[in-house]
Amino acid sequence: MTFADVLKSNPALSTKTLVDFAKLLDPMDDRALTSLAANAKKITHRFFGRTMRLFAPLYFSNECVNSCSYCGFSRDNPILRLTLTLDQVEREARFLAGLGFRSLLLVSGEHPKFISNQHLVDVVRRVSRIVPSVSLEVAPLEIDEYRMTIGAGAEGLIVYQETYDRAIYGTLHTAGPKKDFFWRLETPERAYAAGFRRLGLGALFGLAPWRQEAIALASHVEFMLRRCWRSQVTVAFPRLRPAAGGFQPHYALSDRELIQLVCAFRVTFPQVGIVLSTREPIWLRDTLVHLGVTTMSAGSRTSPGGYTGQGTESLHLTVRGRIHNVSDANSGAEPQFEIEDHRSPQEVAEALAKAGIDPVWKDWDAAILNV
Numbered sequence: 001m002t003f004a005d006v007l008k009s010n011p012a013l014s015t016k017t018l019v020d021f022a023k024l025l026d027p028m029d030d031r032a033l034t035s036l037a038a039n040a041k042k043i044t045h046r047f048f049g050r051t052m053r054l055f056a057p058l059y060f061s062n063e064c065v066n067s068c069s070y071c072g073f074s075r076d077n078p079i080l081r082l083t084l085t086l087d088q089v090e091r092e093a094r095f096l097a098g099l100g101f102r103s104l105l106l107v108s109g110e111h112p113k114f115i116s117n118q119h120l121v122d123v124v125r126r127v128s129r130i131v132p133s134v135s136l137e138v139a140p141l142e143i144d145e146y147r148m149t150i151g152a153g154a155e156g157l158i159v160y161q162e163t164y165d166r167a168i169y170g171t172l173h174t175a176g177p178k179k180d181f182f183w184r185l186e187t188p189e190r191a192y193a194a195g196f197r198r199l200g201l202g203a204l205f206g207l208a209p210w211r212q213e214a215i216a217l218a219s220h221v222e223f224m225l226r227r228c229w230r231s232q233v234t235v236a237f238p239r240l241r242p243a244a245g246g247f248q249p250h251y252a253l254s255d256r257e258l259i260q261l262v263c264a265f266r267v268t269f270p271q272v273g274i275v276l277s278t279r280e281p282i283w284l285r286d287t288l289v290h291l292g293v294t295t296m297s298a299g300s301r302t303s304p305g306g307y308t309g310q311g312t313e314s315l316h317l318t319v320r321g322r323i324h325n326v327s328d329a330n331s332g333a334e335p336q337f338e339i340e341d342h343r344s345p346q347e348v349a350e351a352l353a354k355a356g357i358d359p360v361w362k363d364w365d366a367a368i369l370n371v
C-alpha cells in the first residue's frame with residue numbers, strides 16, 4: 001500500500017493517533033494551549049535536548065516550467081531569472097561555509113533545459129566537497145535519478161505536497177509536470193527507495209483549511225514512520241509569504257494556530273524533527289524554538305546568487321516562457337518569496353545561545369559510515 005492509497009481513504013479517521021492528533025487541533029482556550037505548550041517543551045527537551053540544527057538554502061536556479069499560482073518563480077510571472085554555473089554555485093557555497101554552515105539545502109525551480117539531471121548531479125558534487133550535509137529541494141525525480149544525486153553526495157530530500165486537497169491542488173497547478181498530484185505525492189517513497197537518509201515533508205499553509213491540511217500531513221508522517229523507518233523524517237509548516245504574482249492566501253493560519261500546530265505535532269510525533277524557516281517573524285521563531293522546532297534556516301536568501309551576487313551577467317527576463325535579454329537590470333534574480341527574519345546567521349546563533357539552546361552547525365559527515 002502506498003500513501004496515495006491511504007489518502008484516497010479517509011486519513012482523518014484511519015488510526016487512533018490521527019484521531020487524538022485531530023483533537024489537539026480543536027479550538028482551545030489559553031489555559032489548554034499553555035498546558036499543550038508545556039508538554040511539547042518537555043518532550044522536545046527529552047528527545048532532542050537543548051539543540052538547534054542550522055542550515056541555509058542555496059538557490060541555484062529560479063527557472064521553472066510550472067504554473068503554481070502562489071510561487072514567485074511561476075512560469076506565469078515575468079521575472080528576472082538565472083541559473084548559476086558550477087563555479088558560481090561553489091562561490092555561494094564557500095560564502096555560506098565561511099559563515100559557519102555545514103548543512104546546505106540546494107533549491108531550484110523545475111526546468112529540464114536549464115536544470116538538467118546532469119547539472120543537478122554536478123552541483124551536488126561541487127557543494128558536497130565544501131559541506132558535509134547536502135539536501136535537495138528540486139523537481140521530483142525517478143528513483144534511479146535520485147540515486148545519482150546520492151552518489152554525488154546528497155543525503156536529504158525535501159518535498160512539500162503544497163496541499164493534500166486534490167481539488168484545490170488542481171486549481172493552483174495549472175500547467176507543467178507539477179499538475180500531476182500523485183507523481184508529487186509519491187515522491188518521498190521514491191526518495192526513500194533511492195536511499196536518502198533524511199526526508200522532509202510539509203504543506204504550504206494558506207492554500208486549504210489548515211486543520212484538514214494538518215491531519216493529512218500527519219497521516220503522511222505516520223505512514224512514512226511506519227514504512228520508511230530507515231530514514232529520518234522531518235516536517236515543516238511553511239505559511240504563504242508575499243511573492244511575485246501577488247497571490248493572496250485563501251485560508252488563514254494565525255500565529256496562535258501555528259503555535260498550536262507545532263505543539264500538536266511535537267506531542268503526537270516526539271521523534272520527528274520540525275523545521276522552521278525565515279518566513280516567520282523573529283518573535284515567533286524565538287518562541288517556537290522552545291516548543292518543538294529542531295531545525296532552522298538562518299540568514300536566508302531566496303534567489304539564485306542572493307548571497308554573493310553571482311550570475312548577474314546572465315540575468316534575463318522570462319515572459320510566459322519566452323526569454324528577453326536585459327541590458328540594464330539593476331537588481332538580482334527574483335526571490336521565491338519574502339522573508340521575515342533578516343538576522344544574520346551569527347545573530348540567530350547568539351539568540352539561541354542566549355535562550356539556552358546550542359546551535360548545531362554540523363551533525364553529519366559521510367566519514368561516519370567508514371568508522
Ligand code: SF4
Nearest residue numbers: 064066068071074109
Ligand atoms: S513552487 Fe516550485 S514548481 Fe512551482 S513555480 Fe515555484 S519553483 Fe516552480
